[in-house]
Amino acid sequence: MHTEKSIENFGETELIKMIEELIWERSGKKLYRDDAFYHPLSGIIWGEKGEEATAVLNSDMFVSTTDAPPQMSPHQMGRKAVIMNISDLVVKGVKPRAIIISLGLPSTLKVEEFKELIKGIIEGAKRYNMEYIGGDLNQTQELVINPTVIGFQLKSKIIPRHGAHKGDILVSNGQFGLTGVGFEILLDVNKNPLNFERYHRAIKSVLEPSISEKLAKYIVKEDLANCSIDSSDGLAKSLHDLAQANPGLGFEIDVNHEWIDKEAISYAKEFEVSLKKLVFNGGEEFIHLFSMSPSHFETAQKALQAKNVPLYRIGKVIDEEKILIREKDEVYALKLRGFEHFKEKTA
Secondary structure, eight states, X not given: OOOOOBGGGSOHXXXXXXXXXXXXXXXXXXXXXXXXXXXXXXXXXXXXXXXXXXXXXXOOOEEHHHHOOTTOXXXXXXXXXXXXXXXXXXXXXXXXXXXXXXXXXXXXXXXXXXXXXXXXXXXXXXXXXXXXXXXXXXXXXXXXXXXXXXXXXXXXXXXXXOOOOTTOEEEESSOBSHHHHHHHHXXXXXXXXXXXXXXXXXXXXXXXXXXXXXXHHHHHHHTOEEEEEEOTXXXXXXXXXXXXXXXXXXXXXXXXXXXXXXXXXXXXXXXXXXXXXXXXXXOOOOOEEEEEOXXXXXXXXXXXXXXXXXXXXXXXXXXXXXXXXXXXXXXXXXXOOOOOTTSOOOO
């Protein structure tokens, strides 16, 4: 009887060779073989006014026991680990250029699973025109994917978390609640995802997320944003983090169905779950939030509509250190906090 080999049957050198072959096969690029990794800055060092570019890096770790639903394949894990790191650069107005990946691998991981993992990483990198330039391997008890994404941008064009102004409009490039539904289905042992085809977009948003660069590109080009943040830990935590980065300010969020995904609205009604929890605590949406002057909003909305790029108005910046929710004629403080490692989700 044929037994599929695990990676423990191969040494680190052989596994690196497999990575090298897969990168060449799928991207036509060679893996860097050196003590450190370097990436050419040709054509992006200087701006039109002679401004020096800044290197921008991000590293978000993907751990199988906390980040991967049981239904997620190694290919999907590899791809998602890349996407979640790219998102943090894109929301800053930065074009990702290259990626380094350190992998912690259980010795029992099957060789085919290992290859699918690497293919997923390569697919994510290619999708956003990044070069996979190297990394490290080590043996661990669980699967750990630790990417570092590298990008470059003129310092004056980078959109920070701080910089919001009272009266700014808070906008997003996507609708919230979809991943909240996806996690509800995938993590409930009493629910079979095969029975939830009507919520296929929600399930896919967790297993195969995607991000859009279009709004960030437009905002950077037109110099419209005052601050920005990626919503990967959930809208609630993103709002609290953004408020913390802007002392003396907070947000008033206008709850309406314009910026809430229709599958979240449908699921909340069908299964009698809190729509607000799906929307504010969902997380891993990789939706981008920006604040901009009210005078820029209408112009941006018209220009983006012509390009079929979504722009959702979700609230405004206020001069109180609070996150307030306006729902119809009622205004109240947001108690939900979103996801935070080492703490249970706030009810």
